[in-house]
Amino acid sequence: MKRSLKEIAEALGARLVGDGSVTVGGVASIAPASPDDLVFVADEKYLAQALQSSAGAVIAGEFAAASSSSKPLLISAHPKLTFARAARWLQEQSSEKMPPKVNSGGVHATAVVSPSARLGAGVVVEARTVVADRVEIGEGTLIAAGAVVGSEVKMGRGCRIYPQVTIYPGTTIGDRVIVHAGAVLGSDGFGYVRDRDGRYEKFPQVGRLVIEDDVEIGANATIDRGALDETRIGRGTKIDNLVHVGHNCHIGEDVVIAAQTGLSGSIVIENGVVLGGQVGIGEHARICEGVMLGGQGGVLPNKVLRGKGVAFWGTPAKPVREYLKQLAALARLGKK
Secondary structure, three states: OOOOOOHHHHHHHEEOOOOOOOOOHHHHHOOOOOEEEEEOOOOOEEEEHHOOOOOOEEEOOOOOOOOOOOOOOOOOOOOOHHHHHHHHHHHHHHHHHHOOOOOOEOOOOOOOEOOOEOOOOOEEOOOOOEOOOOEEEOOOOOOOOEEOOOOOOOEEEEEEEEOEEEOOOOOOOOOOOEOOOOOOEEEOOOEEEEEEOOOOEOOOOOHHHHHHHOEEEOOOEEOOOOOEEEEOOOOOOEEOOOEEEEEOEEEEEOOOOOOOEEEEOOOOEEEEHHHHHHOOEEEOOOOOEEEOEOOOOEEOOOEEEEEOEEEEOOOOEHEEEEEEEEHHHHHHHHHH
């Protein structure tokens, strides 16, 4: 479904330069773009390439405003952000016009939905999905094929739960949450008590999992419920594929966690933290607001990393400058 550049500019608050009647229906990178696509340029050195491409229009910064090209421009202070919003807006406009893929009730004939479940307006439940007793699902949410939603799960509006996701009983999910295929939410934490004979007995895992609004969870990620209390994922946090979050973790708002990171139990990750790929953090550690921890960094149990905007690296994690100095010293010793 194509939209005019005039409509897009008004929807996104961008300044239109050129022919506003030009229509586009999607987004692309510069090289493969077609006349139906939008592209973006965040750096002036790529502007000429974008203007010479086949794209229908270019989203760019103020540096492009004086261009003599006939190609229409959408001028924005943050081109990449505007491009992301344009992609989402175009997708939403197309979705509104798409015919339903299920029966008039929104529930596929092969889905199993408990009579006690409450589904809001516009909820879609696809094939072979199970929705258990006393589940509440907000309006406009999609539960894709093969997903399992356990009893007493509460889910907000506009969520996207993709195929084969498993949501354990009692989990609470906010509005506009995206959960990609194969993720498991609210499973038991890894908690055991050893008896006098050295045998392990399971410690109660009776807490819950709370996921706040606008969180995105990657494919095959796993997030444990609390043992006795709760595990909580803060608003706007983005979790990549194959991440594990242990029981009783409290993750703040707008945190980014890259693939294959593993968090032990009872960790606190404060607002705005960035964790690189394959990071490992021991139990009861605290990562303070705005800290950045590089890929394969390791934090020992009970440790605290402080420093808004400070980058840490290595195991045990240290400020990156200190870490690099130590590496240089080791290299010099090796030569001797």
